[in-house]
Amino acid sequence: MLPTKTGVLAEAFADISAALKKHHLATTFSWQDVAQRYRRSRVGAFWLTINMGVLIGALGFVFGTLFRTPMQEFLPYICVSLIFWGYISSSINEGCMAFIGAEGIILQVRMPLFTHVLRTLYRNAIILGHNILIYPLVLLAVGRMPTWDVLLALPGFVILSLNLLWIMLILGVLCARYRDMTQVMQNLLQVILYLTPIMWMPRTLPEGISRLLLDLNPFYHLISVVRDPLLGELPSATSWMACIVFAIVGWTVALLLFGRYRHRIPYWL
Amino acid sequence: MIPAMASIILAGVSVEFPVFNAASRSLKNRVLSVATGGAIDRRVDGHVIVRGLEDVSFCVNEGDRIGLVGHNGSGKTTLLRVLSGIYRPTSGSAEIHGECVSLINISLGIDPEATGRENIRLRAAMMGMRPNELREQFDDIAEFTGLGDFLDMPFRTYSSGMQLRLAFSTSTAIRPEILVMDEWLSTGDEDFKHKADRRLREIVETTKILVLASHSRELLQKNCNRILWMDHGRVRMDGPTNEVLTAYFG
Numbered sequence: 001m002l003p004t005k006t007g008v009l010a011e012a013f014a015d016i017s018a019a020l021k022k023h024h025l026a027t028t029f030s031w032q033d034v035a036q037r038y039r040r041s042r043v044g045a046f047w048l049t050i051n052m053g054v055l056i057g058a059l060g061f062v063f064g065t066l067f068r069t070p071m072q073e074f075l076p077y078i079c080v081s082l083i084f085w086g087y088i089s090s091s092i093n094e095g096c097m098a099f100i101g102a103e104g105i106i107l108q109v110r111m112p113l114f115t116h117v118l119r120t121l122y123r124n125a126i127i128l129g130h131n132i133l134i135y136p137l138v139l140l141a142v143g144r145m146p147t148w149d150v151l152l153a154l155p156g157f158v159i160l161s162l163n164l165l166w167i168m169l170i171l172g173v174l175c176a177r178y179r180d181m182t183q184v185m186q187n188l189l190q191v192i193l194y195l196t197p198i199m200w201m202p203r204t205l206p207e208g209i210s211r212l213l214l215d216l217n218p219f220y221h222l223i224s225v226v227r228d229p230l231l232g233e234l235p236s237a238t239s240w241m242a243c244i245v246f247a248i249v250g251w252t253v254a255l256l257l258f259g260r261y262r263h264r265i266p267y268w269l
Numbered sequence: 270m271i272p273a274m275a276s277i278i279l280a281g282v283s284v285e286f287p288v289f290n291a292a293s294r295s296l297k298n299r300v301l302s303v304a305t306g307g308a309i310d311r312r313v314d315g316h317v318i319v320r321g322l323e324d325v326s327f328c329v330n331e332g333d334r335i336g337l338v339g340h341n342g343s344g345k346t347t348l349l350r351v352l353s354g355i356y357r358p359t360s361g362s363a364e365i366h367g368e369c370v371s372l373i374n375i376s377l378g379i380d381p382e383a384t385g386r387e388n389i390r391l392r393a394a395m396m397g398m399r400p401n402e403l404r405e406q407f408d409d410i411a412e413f414t415g416l417g418d419f420l421d422m423p424f425r426t427y428s429s430g431m432q433l434r435l436a437f438s439t440s441t442a443i444r445p446e447i448l449v450m451d452e453w454l455s456t457g458d459e460d461f462k463h464k465a466d467r468r469l470r471e472i473v474e475t476t477k478i479l480v481l482a483s484h485s486r487e488l489l490q491k492n493c494n495r496i497l498w499m500d501h502g503r504v505r506m507d508g509p510t511n512e513v514l515t516a517y518f519g
Binding site: 025 | 286371382391400
């Protein structure tokens with residue numbers, strides 16, 4: 001017996017709205033996740049900041065030299081790029097484990113399943129919050145002043161996160177059923193890291209290579225809407241449009257899939 | 270708001286687990302020879318399935334204190350999960366009216382590195398307690414543990430008895446309409462045991478429906494007014510406590 005389309009959507013909405021109503025669960029557990037990793041360490045979660053800072057410094061130096069880009073320009077670029085790529089890629093990677101990793105909870109207590117996806121995203125947002133502290137330091141180091149455009153990064157962050165959520169929801173469901181998907185995604189993300197301008201700048205693309213490489217890459221648009229404002233530029237209307245369309249289409253697919261298979265997830269764990 | 274009656278209605282409930290990695294025959298055979306539990310089957314599409322529950326039907330009304338008995342693998346845990354709304358039956362229907370809390374693993378959610386106080390918060394969230402409810406009850410819970418200043422110490426420094434005290438105190442602070450328990454929780458030293466038993470009895474009295482799986486005849490006799498005997502995923506017997514217990518324990 002296949003449920004009707006409206007039934008499927010109602011099922012998905014019911015779970016997601018319950019999770020939003022009980023969002024204190026996701027917040028409590030995600031803080032806990034971060035705290036747990038760094039308990040008994042003196043610096044605590046600021047190890048995240050330190051690690052990221054070192055990575056930015058090293059990669060900034062190497063690639064800045066390789067591409068012969070002035071540090072004043074390249075360091076802020078790679079700083080923002082790496083911080084937000086970290087947010088995107090670990091959200092997606094850990095999104096694959098959102099349900100698998102919460103097996104103990106799912107099989108013992110009744111809780112909206114979307115809570116586990118939210119928890120994963122919140123956890124990465126908390127980590128992002130620690131990492132972003134490097135950004136003003138880098139600006140200070142290269143002697144650049146932020147402009148008011150920086151504020152545009154906030155709506156960019158919201159649309160990015162909305163997109164991440166549906167990606168994580170779909171992957172969470174698929175990975176619970178097909179365990180190999182987790183590995184596939186890890187590989188895919190590695191490739192995307194190099195295909196997307198994160199460690200290289202879009203304008204360093206050699207002549208003759210079509211802009212399509214950028215425009216057809218959803219991750220380029222996703223990262224642009226937050227990165228550009230932080231670097232004092234306005235994100236392109238194309239990028240914003242792409243992110244919005246991406247969100248609408250993605251959420252539709254995610255809701256249908258989640259609604260259809262939500263009640264099967266405990267059986268797959 | 271009019272308080273609705275709590276009730277559970279199961280009609281023809283079957284639960285089938287897909288076993289995706291049991292594709293090889295040898296593995297299947299191994300499972301077959303070991304399992305004392307449900308039937309193992311191969312579906313048309315080649316997946317192996319284990320039938321955990323088969324055509325289970327019964328009604329539970331307010332005031333019912335149900336004891337679940339059955340051998341290992343007879344479907345007790347699966348049934349508890351259906352009753353707590355974790356598994357949706359693969360066929361048949363399960364209607365559960367009322368807020369249900371399952372006390373199955375009372376240490377779920379505990380972080381050994383966190384302090385006692387933090388763990389009370391974590392565990393309470395896991396039980397579905399709202400932040401404002403927790404605020405009201407926090408002092409009571411803390412006092413009930415009897416751990417005093419130890420509440421500010423990391424959980425891992427506790428003795429196992431103390432750990433149980435904390436998990437127990439927090440887990441039993443909630444008053445659900447339907448309570449599902451896998452085994453009676455017996456805890457700690459004599460002093461705490463009395464307190465704990467009193468607390469459990471209090472919960473049993475205030476919840477509208479209790480489902481308790483146990484192997485202890487005495488416990489079931491003391492707490493239940495109806496016993497379900499599960500056997501190979503089916504209800505073998507369903508009736509008044511003494512009648513079923515006599516048949517089951519012989």
